[in-house]
Amino acid sequence: MKAKDILKTMKPYKPGKGIEEVKKEFGLERIVKLASNENPYGFSSKVKEELPKLISKLEIYPDGYAAAIRERVAEFISVDKEQLIFGNGSDEVVQIICRTFLEPGSNTIMATPTFPQYRHNALIEGAEVREVPLIEGHHDLEEMLSQIDSETRVLWICTPNNPTGVHINKDTLKSVLDRVPDHVLIVLDEAYFEYVEADDFFDSLSVIDQYPNLMVLRTFSKAYGLAGLRIGYGVAQPGLIQLLEPAREPFNTSTVAQAAAILALDDQNFIEKSFEENKKNKKALMEFCEEQGLTYFDSQANFLLIHLPISGNEMFEHLLSKGFIVRSGEALGLPNSIRLTIGRKEDMQRIQEEMKIKLNSGVE
Numbered sequence: 001m002k003a004k005d006i007l008k009t010m011k012p013y014k015p016g017k018g019i020e021e022v023k024k025e026f027g028l029e030r031i032v033k034l035a036s037n038e039n040p041y042g043f044s045s046k047v048k049e050e051l052p053k054l055i056s057k058l059e060i061y062p063d064g065y066a067a068a069i070r071e072r073v074a075e076f077i078s079v080d081k082e083q084l085i086f087g088n089g090s091d092e093v094v095q096i097i098c099r100t101f102l103e104p105g106s107n108t109i110m111a112t113p114t115f116p117q118y119r120h121n122a123l124i125e126g127a128e129v130r131e132v133p134l135i136e137g138h139h140d141l142e143e144m145l146s147q148i149d150s151e152t153r154v155l156w157i158c159t160p161n162n163p164t165g166v167h168i169n170k171d172t173l174k175s176v177l178d179r180v181p182d183h184v185l186i187v188l189d190e191a192y193f194e195y196v197e198a199d200d201f202f203d204s205l206s207v208i209d210q211y212p213n214l215m216v217l218r219t220f221s222k223a224y225g226l227a228g229l230r231i232g233y234g235v236a237q238p239g240l241i242q243l244l245e246p247a248r249e250p251f252n253t254s255t256v257a258q259a260a261a262i263l264a265l266d267d268q269n270f271i272e273k274s275f276e277e278n279k280k281n282k283k284a285l286m287e288f289c290e291e292q293g294l295t296y297f298d299s300q301a302n303f304l305l306i307h308l309p310i311s312g313n314e315m316f317e318h319l320l321s322k323g324f325i326v327r328s329g330e331a332l333g334l335p336n337s338i339r340l341t342i343g344r345k346e347d348m349q350r351i352q353e354e355m356k357i358k359l360n361s362g363v364e
Helices: 005-009 019-026 044-053 065-079 090-101 117-124 142-146 169-178 202-208 238-247 255-265 268-291 314-323 345-361
Strands: 084-087 107-112 130-134 152-158 187-190 214-219 232-235 303-307 337-341
Touching: 005 117, 005 268, 019 314, 044 255, 065 084, 065 187, 084 090, 084 238, 090 152, 090 214, 090 232, 090 238, 107 117, 107 142, 117 130, 142 169, 142 187, 169 187, 169 202, 202 214, 268 303, 268 345, 314 337, 314 345
Parallel strands: 107 130, 107 152, 152 187, 187 214
Antiparallel strands: 084 232, 214 232, 303 337
């Protein structure tokens, strides 16, 4: 059997350590996972209450058109139903985009580091990946624009960016959109949209009708807390959606995920609470960093990228032994740092104490 040569050089996505694995390794009773930017408050109680009713008729395929959630999302974000495509998480929409537009001889442009699945899926399709290093956590947009040529198919922009959390202000982003050639698809990945505090964040959906080559990605995995059900979506003009649809698997979002997403969308009180708690606890973490002389990127997401005087792996191992799972910056392409998901107040207080012990004494 002969697989694609590129796959021999690639590794599958490696998620953070699992809770049960860490419990067993360190003999701990309680583990706090702050590595994957999940919502520490779970998900809407409306979903939890209705979940038993949703688990029925599992022998029947889901609605491949996702009609009910399509109608609800279209109403919620004020677009036409034909402007939406749904995926098994927004990750799958990334895959669909690559499947549709990328092939050998084409190229795609992205920042580095950023969400790794852009690169991963592009390489599988045989495209050339042009990566432009971040500047102080921000996309170097001018350099990214300069990399565009006649064979460029997709420009990826993650805002707020994962793993740095910084956003691109509206004036800058509008300038970029106006300068990208019509033959290049611009993908704005807004997975952390619900956590944004900045007044100058770009209202991407308000300009969808002005740019036939613009697609916006959003997800129910982060603020809505439905990561385990896997559902996200893309927004674009109908013509672009029609190009993508043949590359989408026919039953790619489950019946349960579609129904749960409707219930979650209808509970904006949960989103508001998650936003306010994240804002408050993130501010406290930033103040802690300043007290300890640590720098960080000004995050508009539900995580903070913290720069350390020691390696990220060293802090990762220390926190792991104390029952906290975080992401080492070494694994993210940002040495001497950790990416820390904003958790509940009591957990954030505990992890800050453990970080302080490690930073001030260097011993466990």
